[in-house]
Amino acid sequence: MPSLSPASRSKAVTALLVAPAGLFFFFLLILPLVVVIIYSFGARAEAGGYAPAFTLENYANLPARGRVFFNTLTLAPLGTLLTALFAYPxxxxxxxxxxxxxxxxxLVLVIVPFWTSQLLRYYAWIMILGAKxxxxxxxxxxxxxxxxxxxxTAVLIGAVYGFLPLMILPIYVSLEKLDKRLLEASADLGADARRTFWQVTLPLSLPGVATGSMLVFILLMGEYILPQFLGGGKVFFIGNALVDLFLQSRNWPFGAAVSTAMVAIMFVTIALYMRFVLNRGDVRRAALV
Structure with a gap:
């Protein structure tokens, strides 16, 4: 039996090491998503739930939840932007x-809020923002x-408070790894502190901003507790609509269609955002060199 070449042996070892993570990814992400997509083309059973069918009616009815999509696609990016503006300084x-x-x-104080239940923290904000x-x-x-x-406004305040640590830490890591010699070189070349920040520090920290923004945006898009508590049932997100469709209305196919639409929107938005941010960073780094 011929022995494997070093290249083949390396590929086999790599495949063995990647296999557990690949199986984990497939069964906990890809497979559930496929099931949701299949359900989105089905019909609601008479007693609620799912009945096998193939129809586009669920997608055609998405405008019926237009207000929910509008709230989510407006407040989630705005909350992400505000969180970045507060986190960067x-x-x-x-x-x-x-x-x-x-x-x-x-750094310890930044992490401390995660030691407390999110429910308790939002209850505290209910007291702070309430009539008293x-x-x-x-x-x-x-x-x-x-x-x-x-x-x-209350939902945005809760978003900034709740997700601020997730934005601070990636930006901090990017800034902490920044080569201080670049700042010294900028000063030696006659740039003041303001110009050094805009032309050196900020462009080189954009990967951290992008990572933090992606984390916050993804979590905000799927939020349920935040709008439920601080929105008081008057500011609905897609997460609130999904709870209603799956648990109360028991319209699983329509809920699956809403979920699929949300995943598609998130994928396109994040892809465009990351491409814009990273390209912008590459352009500025090239200009700097």
Missing amino acids: LAYFLAVKANERLRTLL GIPSWLSFIGIADVRILNTP
Whole structure:
């Protein structure tokens, strides 16, 4: 029996190492997605659930949930943008300005919210944004009739608070790995701090911004608890619609069609965003060189 060549042996070892992750990926991601797509072309059974069929009616009815798609596709990108705007200055301070002891303390404080249940944190925001919270404080100084809870503003506040650590950490890693000699070279060439930031620091930290934005955007697109608690049943996301369709209306095919549409939108949006950000970063790095 002929022995395997070094190249074939290397490929066999690689296949064995990749196989567990590949099986995990197939059975927990690809296969469930295929099942959802199949269900999306079915019909609702008389008692609810799924009945085998092949129809495009579920996709034709997607405009009936247009408000849900509008809320999600508006508030999720806006929440991601606001989270990035709040996260970048703190990540920059942690990576560039803070000394080692203060940096460690602040990193712990960034992670601390994850030690508490998300439900408890949103309950706390209900108290803060409710009638006895910020609106009562504003009325005390003469600004009356302010309503924050159960509005898109409350959902955005909760999004920034809830997902801020997921944005800070990738940006911090990108900035922390930044070669400080580039900043010194920029200063030696006559660039001030502002110009150095826009032409050196920001372009080289874009991969961290892209990673954090992708994490936050994906999670916001599928959020259920956030709009349910801080939106008060008046600001619905796709996640809320899916709970209604699968558990209450028991219209599984229509819920599967909504899920498939959401996955397609997320895939296209993230692909365009990543391509724009990475291309922009490559252009700026080339210009810098």
